[in-house]
Amino acid sequence: MSVPIRPLDDPDARAEAARILRAGGLVAFATETVYGLGADATDETAVAKIFAAKGRPRFNPLISHVPDVETAFALGQATEAARAVAQAFWPGPLTLVLRRAEGCPIAWLTSAGLETVAIRVPGKPDARALLAEVGRPIAAPSANRSGRVSPTNAAHVAAEGFDGLDVILDGGACTVGLESTVLDVSGETPRLLRPGSVTREQIEALVGPIELAGHGDAITAPGMLASHYAPAAPVRLNATELRAGEVGLDFAGHLGAEADLSPTGDPVEAAANLFALLRALDRQGVAAIAVAQIPEAGLGAAINDRLRRAAAPRG
Ligand code: AMP
Ligand code: MG
Numbered sequence: 001m002s003v004p005i006r007p008l009d010d011p012d013a014r015a016e017a018a019r020i021l022r023a024g025g026l027v028a029f030a031t032e033t034v035y036g037l038g039a040d041a042t043d044e045t046a047v048a049k050i051f052a053a054k055g056r057p058r059f060n061p062l063i064s065h066v067p068d069v070e071t072a073f074a075l076g077q078a079t080e081a082a083r084a085v086a087q088a089f090w091p092g093p094l095t096l097v098l099r100r101a102e103g104c105p106i107a108w109l110t111s112a113g114l115e116t117v118a119i120r121v122p123g124k125p126d127a128r129a130l131l132a133e134v135g136r137p138i139a140a141p142s143a144n145r146s147g148r149v150s151p152t153n154a155a156h157v158a159a160e161g162f163d164g165l166d167v168i169l170d171g172g173a174c175t176v177g178l179e180s181t182v183l184d185v186s187g188e189t190p191r192l193l194r195p196g197s198v199t200r201e202q203i204e205a206l207v208g209p210i211e212l213a214g215h216g217d218a219i220t221a222p223g224m225l226a227s228h229y230a231p232a233a234p235v236r237l238n239a240t241e242l243r244a245g246e247v248g249l250d251f252a253g254h255l256g257a258e259a260d261l262s263p264t265g266d267p268v269e270a271a272a273n274l275f276a277l278l279r280a281l282d283r284q285g286v287a288a289i290a291v292a293q294i295p296e297a298g299l300g301a302a303i304n305d306r307l308r309r310a311a312a313p314r315g
Contacts, residue, residue, distance in 0.1 A: 002158065003028075003158060003162070003165050003166070003167065003168055004167050004168070005154050005158060005167075005168045005169075005170050006167055006168070006169055006170065007169070007170055007171075008029060008030050008126045008127070008130065008169040008170060008171035009126050009171070011129075013167075013169060014126070014129060014130045014133050014169070015133060016167070017029070017130060017166075017167055017169055018130065018133040018134045018135075020166045020167060021038065021039065021040050021046075021134045021136070021138060022040065022134060022135075022136065024039070024040060024043050024045060024046040024049075025039070025046070025164075025166040026038065026039050026046070026049055026050065026053060026162070026164050026165045026166055027039075027165075027166060027167055027168075027169060028143040028154075028157045028162075028165060028167070028168045028169065029127060029130060029140070029168075029169040029171065030124060030126070030127060030154070030169060030170065030171025030172065030174060031065070031122040031123070031124050031127045031140075031171075031174065032092075032093060032122060032123040032124045032127075032174060032175050032176045033093045033122070033174060033176045033177070033178060033179055033180050033196075033197075034142045034143070034150040034151060034152055034174055034176075034177065034178070034179060035142065035143040035150075035151040035152065035153070035154070035156065035157050035168075035174065036065065036138075036140030036141065036142065036143055037050055037053060037054065037140055037141060037142070037143035037157075037162070037165070038050075038065070038138040038139065038140035039138065039139055039140075040134070040136050040137075040138065040139075041062070041064040041106050041107060041110045041136065041137040041138055041139035042105040042106060042107055042110075042136055042137065043107060044107040044108065044109050044272035044273065044276060045268065045269065045272040046139075047062065047107050047109045047110050047139050047272070048109060048268045048269075048271035048272040048299065049164050049268060050062070050139060050140075050141065051109075051271060051299055051302055052163070052164065052267075052268050052271070052298060052299050053162040053163055053164050053165060054141065054144070054145055054146050054162075055145050055146045056146045056302055057146060057301050057302055057305060058301075058302050058305045058306065059109065059112045059271070059274075059302050059303075059305070059306050060112060061110065061111045061112040061114055061116075061117075061118055062110050062111075062112075062118070062139040062140070062141050063095050063118045063119070063120050063139070063140065063141070063180070063182075064106055064110060064117060064118065064119050064120070064137035064138065064139050065119075065120050065121075065122055065127070065131055065137065065138045065139075065140055066119060066120075066121055066131055066137050066138075067121065067128045067129075067131040067132040068091075068121060068128070068132075069086050069087075069090050069121060071121075071137070072086065072090070072096070072098075072119045072120075072121055073086075073098075073101075074101060075098075075100075075101055075104050075105075075106060075117055075119055075137060076096070076098025076099060076100060076101055076104070076116075076117050076119050076186075077098055077099040077100070077101050077186075078098070079098075079185050079186070081185045081190045081207045082096055082098060082185040084206050084207055085183060085185065085190075085203060085206060085207065086121075088202075088206055089198050089202075090120075090121040091121045091122060091123045091124075091128060092121070092122075092123040092198065093120075093122075093123060093176050093178070093180040093181060093196055093197045093198055094120065094180055094181050094183060094196070094198045095118050095119065095120040095180045095181065095182045095183070095194075096118070096119055096120070096183055096184075096185050097116050097117070097118050097182065097183065097184040097185065097186050097193065098116060098117055098118075098119060098185060098186055099115060099116055099117075099186045100115055100116065100117050104117060105136075105137075106137060106139075107139075107272075107276075108274075108275030108276050108279060109271060109272060109274065109275055109276075110139045112228060112229065112275070112306075113228065113229025113274075113275035113278065113279070113306075114228070114229055116184070116186045118182065119137070120180055123176075124171060124175075126171055127171065130169065142179065143156075143157045143160065143162075144156070144157075144160055145160050145162075148160070150179060152173055152174040152177045153170075153172070153173050153174070154168050154169075154170035154171075176197050178196055178197050179194065179196055180194075180196050180197075180198075181194060181195060181196030181197065181198040181199075181203075182194035182196070183198075183203060183210070184213075189209075189210060189211050190203065190207055190210040190211070191210060191211040191212070191213055192210055192211070192212050192213060193213045194213075200212075228306075228309055229275060229278070229310075230309065230310045231278045231279075231281060231282045231289060231310060232282050232285075233247075233281065233282065233286050233287060233288050233289050234288050234289070234311075235288075235289045235291060235307065235310045235311040236288065236289070236290045236291065236311065237291050237293075237304075237307055237308065237311050238291070238292075238293045239255060239290035239291060239292055239293075240254070240255075240292075240293070241255070242255055242257065242290055243288075243290065245287045245288055246286075246287070246288045246289065246290040247259070247281060247284075247286040247287075247288070247289055247290070248289075248290050248291075248292065249261065249277060249278070249281065249289050249290070249291045249292065250263075250292045251265065251270060251291075251292040251293070251294045252264065252265030252292070254292040254293065255290065255292050257290075257292075259277050259280065259281060261273050261274060261277060261294070261303075265295075267294075267295070267297065267298045267299040267300045267303065268298075268299055270294065270299070270300075270303055271299045271302065271303055274303055274306065278310070291307055291311075294307070
């Protein structure tokens with residue numbers, strides 16, 4: 001079955017797509033940068049479907065798209081630099097990494113467990129109209145399978161043959177055609193995490209000198225965070241039984257533990273629960289976490305990638 005393609009500039013098509021998004025479905029849509037594969041950013045299961053459809057081998061944090069600056073700063077904490085660049089470049093091809101605001105509803109899977117969120121107000125008016133109609137932040141990485149180039153028209157998206165994609169909203173060819181610039185304004189000095197069409201020089205003209213990622217820390221390549229969420233307690237993988245002092249993080253009931261990523265053994269459900277359950281165990285102040293074995297198939301690979309990092313010796 002091929003996915004329906006409808007015009008993004010048709011209010012009825014947007015209304016139907018908004019209903020699909022609010023119900024936890026997947027909608028690909030045009031922005032000025034590239035086509036995004038969108039889901040409700042506040043719904044852990046909907047976001048897990050994005051990773052499953054893309055076949056991503058790891059969970060990297062996703063950008064949440066919102067219709068206006070006010071909504072953006074309700075989700076993430078505005079710093080002085082954030083306000084300055086938002087005023088100059090939003091709506092537009094710039095993503096800001098902000099500290100989560102109090103009560104921010106963005107799912108933990110969307111931010112890959114981080115205390116920061118990446119937010120963008122897209123420049124394409126019809127994309128903003130869709131976002132306003134949904135009334136929720138929409139997580140949307142590029143609408144391509146993992147390892148393939150980003151799509152810049154609706155036919156590219158259709159050719160990916162995504163499982164679980166409900167509709168493509170065709171807004172013609174992308175005018176920018178490059179992923180957004182990603183700027184971390186959550187700390188003292190702004191840091192450029194990904195170059196894009198909003199340039200370092202344009203940003204520095206507003207906020208003064210900024211740092212570049214890859215100079216000694218956090219990011220080693222676009223989309224690859226060296227810093228990531230890890231629970232405070234030590235983590236033991238592939239556990240077949242619970243040892244003294246351990247609390248289980250179970251899969252398919254193997255350990256008989258209370259916290260189970262997916263009692264039915266469904267990797268999409270497990271992905272949806274991963275960061276929220278790790279955080280819940282952390283809040284309980286458990287001494288050690290034993291994780292049941294999780295099959296590598298489908299999203300299992302990305303779940304195991306993240307759990308291996310959580311279990312790695314802390315530096
Ligand atoms: P994409 O959604 O595929 O356009 O990629 C999102 C980009 O934003 C990746 O390079 C991510 O690493 C980056 N990103 C998203 N959220 C965060 C965050 N909270 N902290 C740092 N980088 C982020
Ligand atoms: Mg991409």
